[in-house]
Amino acid sequence: MLDLDRFKEINDTLGHAAGDDVLREVASRLSKVTRKGDSIARLGGDEFSILLPNASETDAAMVVSRVSSCLEEPIVVQDLPLRVDASIGFAAFPRDGGDADLLIQHADVAMYAAKAANGGFAMYERFADPHTPDRLALIGELRGALEREEIVLYYQPQMTLSTGGIMAVEALIRWQHPQRGLIPPDEFIPFVQETGLIKPLTHYVLDRALRQCRAWMDQGRPMKVAVNLAMRNLLDADLPVDVADLLKLNGVSTDLLVLEITESAVISDPLRTEAVLARIAKMGVRLSVDDFGTGYSSLTYLTRLPIDEIKIDRSFVTNMNSSADKEVVVRSTIDLARNLGKQVVAEGVETAGVLQRLEELGCHLVQGYYVSRPLPAEELDAWLAESASLSTT
Numbered sequence: 001m002l003d004l005d006r007f008k009e010i011n012d013t014l015g016h017a018a019g020d021d022v023l024r025e026v027a028s029r030l031s032k033v034t035r036k037g038d039s040i041a042r043l044g045g046d047e048f049s050i051l052l053p054n055a056s057e058t059d060a061a062m063v064v065s066r067v068s069s070c071l072e073e074p075i076v077v078q079d080l081p082l083r084v085d086a087s088i089g090f091a092a093f094p095r096d097g098g099d100a101d102l103l104i105q106h107a108d109v110a111m112y113a114a115k116a117a118n119g120g121f122a123m124y125e126r127f128a129d130p131h132t133p134d135r136l137a138l139i140g141e142l143r144g145a146l147e148r149e150e151i152v153l154y155y156q157p158q159m160t161l162s163t164g165g166i167m168a169v170e171a172l173i174r175w176q177h178p179q180r181g182l183i184p185p186d187e188f189i190p191f192v193q194e195t196g197l198i199k200p201l202t203h204y205v206l207d208r209a210l211r212q213c214r215a216w217m218d219q220g221r222p223m224k225v226a227v228n229l230a231m232r233n234l235l236d237a238d239l240p241v242d243v244a245d246l247l248k249l250n251g252v253s254t255d256l257l258v259l260e261i262t263e264s265a266v267i268s269d270p271l272r273t274e275a276v277l278a279r280i281a282k283m284g285v286r287l288s289v290d291d292f293g294t295g296y297s298s299l300t301y302l303t304r305l306p307i308d309e310i311k312i313d314r315s316f317v318t319n320m321n322s323s324a325d326k327e328v329v330v331r332s333t334i335d336l337a338r339n340l341g342k343q344v345v346a347e348g349v350e351t352a353g354v355l356q357r358l359e360e361l362g363c364h365l366v367q368g369y370y371v372s373r374p375l376p377a378e379e380l381d382a383w384l385a386e387s388a389s390l391s392t393t
Contacts, residue, residue, distance in 0.1 A: 001107040002030075002067065003115065005085040007046035009272065010077075012237065018077045019046075022084060025075045033066035035059070049104065057092060064088055064121050087115035091124040142188060142197055145175060146204050152176050153208050154374035155225075157383075158345060158367045161359045166384060168224035168258070170367060171209040172374045189230075198232045203242060210250040210257065212377050217252070221384075226258035226288060231265035235272050240279040247285075254284035258309065262290050266305065274305060281306035288345070292333060302340060310337045314348025314368070321353050334361050 004026065011019040023042065030040050030048065039051040052060055067088065074081035089111025097103040106124040114122035145151055155169040175183040192198050209225045216223045233239055247254055259280065266273045281287055288309035289302070302310070312333050320327045330346065337344035346358050349368030358366055375383060
């Protein structure tokens with residue numbers, strides 16, 4: 001299975017006629033590098049399938065190498081030389097499946113694994129396949145879950161260290177499944193990100209978060225709400241318009257919305273993501289870099305992107321008092337953020353000692369189980385009321 005990377009960008013920028021020219025050229029090149037007797041088919045969109053009958057793994061590896069090489073030469077469309085990369089997944093009979101449907105499914109799984117690794121080639125590995133029938137059935141139910149409003153939001157408070165007050169929360173997604181109970185995001189979000197469902201899911205989450213933000217405004221307690229974005233969201237040129245429409249629909253000012261992105265999401269396609277983020281920042285929506293310290297291009301993108309906030313990853317914060325190396329990372333990040341004029345949030349605060357040390361280091365905000373676990377909105381309201389009551393006694 002072969003899927004062209006960033007093909008949508010060609011269609012969006014140059015038009016579908018240019019996209020068709022690219023597909024025809026790719027098909028022509030594939031036919032020249034496969035063996036006599038091999039079959040090539042375009043399954044739809046920018047996805048091709050290559051059937052290699054009576055091929056050993058050595059034969060298959062040779063074909064894959066030829067396919068990769070044949071796509072290295074730019075494809076000239078409208079006098080523009082276009083670099084077309086591909087993600088390739090491979091499955092072999094009988095090891096990876098005893099019938100055509102299963103082989104196609106497993107080759108597709110391998111192809112998505114290659115795509116997740118930023119392109120290239122991957123063989124199907126059974127032990128690493130998250131697409132069990134049970135998981136696949138779960139993903140199949142997700143669209144209906146959105147329509148039935150089974151997706152719910154929990155909110156984790158962020159404490160301002162200078163005052164001890166709560167003026168911001170992070171919205172965290174859960175699935176209240178009618179049979180399976182509360183399903184955490186790790187069990188369905190990674191697969192949603194590979195499908196077209198990520199856009200409606202993000203729209204749903206933003207709308208619900210902004211509705212709750214409006215409710216807190218009406219209660220006289222305005223609260224910033226942070227919402228996480230996926231990599232595919234940052235490649236969506238319509239995202240800024242969707243965000244603006246939802247802010248207007250719910251009557252929420254732009255400065256109360258924080259959109260969290262990860263470094264890995266940005267580096268997947270820097271030019272497109274920077275353009276989308278610039279439009280969002282121009283609206284007045286705040287932008288935050290999540291999981292800071294776990295990526296590879298932190299300093300570069302901090303200076304290039306309109307970032308307002310840095311969130312230090314919990315892997316450095318939770319045990320910083322017992323690890324000198326982790327405290328160095330936390331302290332350096334806080335100093336860097338403050339010198340760049342950016343707010344800094346520490347995630348994963350689970351003890352009073354860590355909270356105290358972060359305050360000494362000049363951290364602005366903290367979140368974690370020591371402050372509060374994520375709560376449904378009504379439970380958070382009760383928790384806030386109780387906290388306010390305790391602070392006045």
